Amino acid sequence: xxxxxxxxxxxxxxxxxxxxxxxxxxxxxxxxxxxxxxxxxxxxxxxxxxxxxxxxxxxxxxxxxxxxxxxxxxxxxxxxxxxxxxxxxxxxxxxxxxxxxxxxxxxxxxxxxxxxxxxxxxxxxxxxxxxxxxxx
Amino acid sequence: xxxxxxxxxxxxxxxxxxxxxxxxxxxxxxxxxxxxxxxxxxxxxxxxxxxxxxxxxxxxxxxxxxxxxxxxxxxxxxxxxxxxxxxxxxxxxxxxxxxxxxxxxxxxxxxxxxxxxxxxxxxxxxxxxxxxxxxxxxxxxxxxxxxxxxxxxxxxxxxxxxxxxxxxxxxxxxxxxxxxx
Numbered sequence: 420x421x422x423x424x425x426x427x428x429x430x431x432x433x434x435x436x437x438x439x440x441x442x443x444x445x446x447x448x449x450x451x452x453x454x455x456x457x458x459x460x461x462x463x464x465x466x467x468x469x470x471x472x473x474x475x476x477x478x479x480x481x482x483x484x485x486x487x488x489x490x491x492x493x494x495x496x497x498x499x500x501x502x503x504x505x506x507x508x509x510x511x512x513x514x515x516x517x518x519x520x521x522x523x524x525x526x527x528x529x530x531x532x533x534x535x536x537x538x539x540x541x542x543x544x545x546x547x548x549x550x551x552x553x554x555x
Numbered sequence: 556x557x558x559x560x561x562x563x564x565x566x567x568x569x570x571x572x573x574x575x576x577x578x579x580x581x582x583x584x585x586x587x588x589x590x591x592x593x594x595x596x597x598x599x600x601x602x603x604x605x606x607x608x609x610x611x612x613x614x615x616x617x618x619x620x621x622x623x624x625x626x627x628x629x630x631x632x633x634x635x636x637x638x639x640x641x642x643x644x645x646x647x648x649x650x651x652x653x654x655x656x657x658x659x660x661x662x663x664x665x666x667x668x669x670x671x672x673x674x675x676x677x678x679x680x681x682x683x684x685x686x687x688x689x690x691x692x693x694x695x696x697x698x699x700x701x702x703x704x705x706x707x708x709x710x711x712x713x714x715x716x717x718x719x720x721x722x723x724x725x726x727x728x729x730x731x732x733x734x735x736x
Contacts, residue, residue, distance in 0.1 A: 426664060429637075429658075430658050430661050430662070430686055430725035432684070433684055433686075434684065436684050461649040464717075472719065476678055481676040482676075483646070484563060484564070484565070484646070484647065484649070484650070484675040484677060485564060485565055485568065485674075485675075486564040486565075486593045486649055486675075486684065487562065487646045487647065490644060495597065495600055495602060495604070495607075496593075496597035496598075496600070496604050496606070496607040497564055497568045497593070497594075497597075497604070497606070498568060498571070498572075498597075498603070498604020498605060498606035498607050499604050501568065501572065501602065501604075501606070501719070504558075512676060513678075513694070514679070514692050514694060517568060518679075519692060519694045519695045519698070520693075520695075520698070522690065522691050523691075523695040523698040523699050524690055525689065526670065526689045526691040526695060526696075526699065527688075527699050527702065528698070529557070529668065529670045529688060529689040529691075530559070530582075530670060530689070530691065530699050530703075531703065532557045532670070533558060533582045533583050533670050534581055534582055534583070534703075535556045535580075535581060535582060535583050537581065
């Protein structure tokens with residue numbers, strides 16, 4: 420099979436991560452990318468194979484996202500999936516509370532920066548500066 | 556103003572389940588085209604869930620102002636569907652659409668520090684490879700909403716969500732971020 424060369428831009432950190440992974444796996448970046456491209460569209464093509472219980476269990480243990488699970492089960496939307504999980508008594512995965520607290524602490528200022536002005540808050544007062552007028 | 560990027564369907568469906576979507580009014584929001592399709596667009600369909608109905612109502616309100624980011628992943632997905640309407644979407648495409656956007660952002664605005672709201676564990680597992688400024692889960696988001704006095708109680712909000720969702724407190728996964736921020 421003939422081969423072609425391609426160029427694409429990549430974040431340096433992502434590239435370093437990929438290079439480290441390739442080295443660890445004793446393979447090359449070319450082979451990694453080639454394998455990824457070759458698998459596109461095939462990897463999950465036969466997903467209908469999974470039984471409902473398997474899919475739901477994968478959601479419960481955090482291996483599968485709710486969006487993917489709903490799609491694989493042919494459900495119209497995630498709300499229906501949540502209903503089925505509730506009926507079957509299956510939980511959704513939760514993050515370690517210590518991790519949640521850490522995220523809350525670290526994200527507070529950044530989150531504040533994403534806030535829109537409150538629609539009910541009074542408009543900012545403008546300070547008007549008058550010209551000094553000499554008297555007399 | 557920085558944007559709060561909603562990275563997967565989980566936070567939106569959680570807030571919809573707890574009838575808490577209104578809290579998002581206080582933030583400058585963005586979703587990718589793929590996440591929009593998995594969330595708001597579902598409310599347009601007949602027999603949609605109550606959560607999906609709430610989501611489309613929220614999206615369609617005047618001044619909702621939710622930015623939708625077109626991504627290479629979303630474009631590719633739509634192109635695939637034109638050729639094959641029964642195209643089976645691979646797993647984690649919503650997450651990959653965010654990743655594609657974050658990488659683009661990293662190139663176009665190197666100083667941008669996006670705040671990413673997520674629920675899917677994929678983000679914690681892949682945090683090391685993502686150029687994210689701040690990663691915040693729905694639960695941490697609720698805690699901060701209380702601190703910002705947007706809601707009275709994170710605990711009550713969480714209970715409201717759990718009433719509409721399976722019990723998220725039964726299984727606890729100790730997932731740590733892959734790097735320090």
